[in-house]
Amino acid sequence: MKLYLELIILLPLFGALINALCGRHLPRRLSEWLACAAIGGSFAAALAAFSSYSSPVRIEIASWLADFDFSAPLALYLDPLSLSLTLMITFVCGLIHLYSVAYMAEDPCYVRYFALLNLFVAAMLLLVLAENLPLLYMGWEGVGFCSYALIGFWYKEVKNADAGRKAFIVTRVGDVAFGIAIVWLFMLCSTESIVDLNSMGGSIPPWKLTAIGLLLLFGAAGKSAQAPLMVWLPDAMAGPTPVSAQIHAATMVTAGVYLLMRLFPLICLSPTVLAAIAITGTLTALYGASCALVQRDLKRVLAYSTISQIGFMMLGVGAGGITAATFHLLIHAFFKALLFLAAGCVITAMHHEQDIYRMGGLRKTAPLTFYGFLAGALCLAGFPLTGGFFSKDGILTAVWEQGGTLYSALYTIGLLTAYITALYTFRTLLLVFGGDCRSEHKTAPVPPLMNFILLPLALVALAGGLLNLPTVFGSGLLSGFLAPLIVGPVIDPSHSTELALLLASSAAAFTGIGLAWLRYGGGRRQLRLNEAEQPLGGLSAFLFHGWYLDDLYALLFIHPFIRLSQFFWKRVDEQVIDGSMDRFAGLLGRWGMLLGSLTCGRVSLYLLSFAAGAALLVGWLAWLMFSAGGG
Amino acid sequence: MTVPLIQIIILAGIIFSLGLICTLVWRSNVIMLLVGIEIMLNGAMLVFVGGSYRWGAPDGQIFALMIIAMTSAEVSLALAMVVYLQRRHKTVNVDDFHELKDQ
Structure with missing residues (x-):
């Protein structure tokens, strides 16, 4: 070992x-x-x-x-x-x-x-x-x-x-x-x-x-x-x-x-921390999903989806569902790797074009990549019976079982996020693979090795659910394996609850996919492509720029930091420290000039100042003597 | 008759002041400057002698003798330099000698 x-x-x-x-x-x-x-x-x-x-x-x-x-x-x-x-x-x-x-x-x-x-x-x-x-x-x-x-x-x-x-x-x-x-x-x-x-x-x-x-x-x-x-x-x-x-x-x-x-x-042991983890996860999941909804760059869509899915895992941890979180982590690793590698194939095929509004028709020109991406998208969207469906549902079940106002609210937001996830996933899928090819260039051939890699990942991602089926369908292999890790009460929902939650998750996924089809499928596709030519406004721009978080951080941290550094550089360093040194040196120099002007080379002046100094000394001595005698 | 020390010192002071004034004022001739210095030295010597007399100790008088010897040497050197300066600059005016000043 x-x-x-x-x-x-x-x-x-x-x-x-x-x-x-x-x-x-x-x-x-x-x-x-x-x-x-x-x-x-x-x-x-x-x-x-x-x-x-x-x-x-x-x-x-x-x-x-x-x-x-x-x-x-x-x-x-x-x-x-x-x-x-x-x-x-x-x-x-x-x-x-x-x-x-x-x-x-x-x-x-x-x-x-x-x-x-x-x-x-x-x-x-x-x-x-x-x-x-x-x-x-x-x-x-x-x-x-x-x-x-x-x-x-x-x-x-x-x-x-x-x-x-x-x-x-x-x-x-x-x-x-x-x-x-x-x-x-x-x-x-x-x-x-x-x-x-x-x-x-x-x-x-x-x-x-x-x-x-x-x-x-x-x-x-x-x-x-x-x-x-x-x-x-x-x-x-x-x-x-x-x-x-x-x-x-x-x-x-x-x-x-x-x-x-x-x-x-x-x-x-600290409920506060668990709640904080769950809230962070939920907010991030919602944030990522909402931002992914309007992105144009294929890889950015996937990046935001990762943020969102990791948020789900956090939510699972916060709800105490370690098994569910681990399960989702594993399945997410498979289908996210699949999606990214398929995206790599797409990008290679499109000559390094990453804008999803300029893609299209890849379903016909790169069918292997399409099926790979489809498998990943189904998992990400939580399409029933795929691995992603069961893992995400496991987390939502864990949250539901926690009960209480907070966790109920988090469950609702989680379900909403699952719906948005399905929506943006199929929006991407339909834009990239649906319709006809828009690119002026012919699609480049994808190396067979790259397509081949998608196969094992797709299989694992789709069938990953078997690893940890809900107790309705049998026992979870993974939860049995991970059982030694579990502390506190084991999450063991009743079968009816579990089925109801499964149905709710399926409904969210189907609604999202359906809405994506309604907006981007078939003839509506051209409408959206025309819309995409217009500049973004309002909510879309807000989401497109990631809730303007970058600008917010720039405003809150980066600009004050730059201003502070400039203050220290221009004011403190250049003006105070350098300035004081310069002025001190200038002062010494002026004193030197002043004293130097005394050395005019005239012996008589030297003698006079010599005599004056001597007189001063004598005067001082005399004063000392008389004051001492007086005292 | 003994002359009180204070009177000797006053006399020496007067002589010293006269020598100083001569040094400071008479600037047109280096020789007069040297004469002034000699007068100041004489004033100082007088104090030595007076002090020696007052306390009955011989060291003051010995110092006076040494000053006499030293001044004669000094004057002979100084006069030689005055001659040299006069040859070089064609003048003996004190204010004309300022080579030591930086240019």
């Missing part, structure tokens, strides 16, 4: 190292296949670990940080949660790596690309398998660095480099909160081991627990693009499409949700 766990992380790491150190001297094919084989081997090791898994294991590889009573060894922890995530990550990332071989076939910087991609996976696996918080934080930052480097992969365009920097800086804001929480937890519990921390929640004063929970939530919000730190994700589309797929599906954005699930036994 120890060997398997080590291999899971070390293989991608070695792949990254070899490519980074001597990738340039290897043939292109070898370099590419090395990267893929590293992830493939990692997947094989994960499968082996799965087959020999019986109970949670903790292995210590080496000591790392140790000082007095502080210790954070290189220790890994495998339990159902980390195991299921490891399987998903290695599987999805392996496919994305294969896809990248075809997608990046023209790019000269493939060595840097594959090295970073491997490192990205290694960092994410470290994050998932880490047994203590400092080690998890190392993976956390590694993921952050790789995302920065990959989002700005085509850094020669300022826009892309800026997007990378934005992702890095915004997530850093959340990381600060996470870092504080790590240190605080050690101060309170004298341990950094996640397993120990999870069992020590009761010994922490409630208000401190709430504060730590909120800090963790803020840290997770940074990584997982939740309110209020979600602004970096739409811009992160600047990177290559497989990178977007990897960031959105398997690595990076799920890290925040994973963190909250990992520490759930600790944070679930």
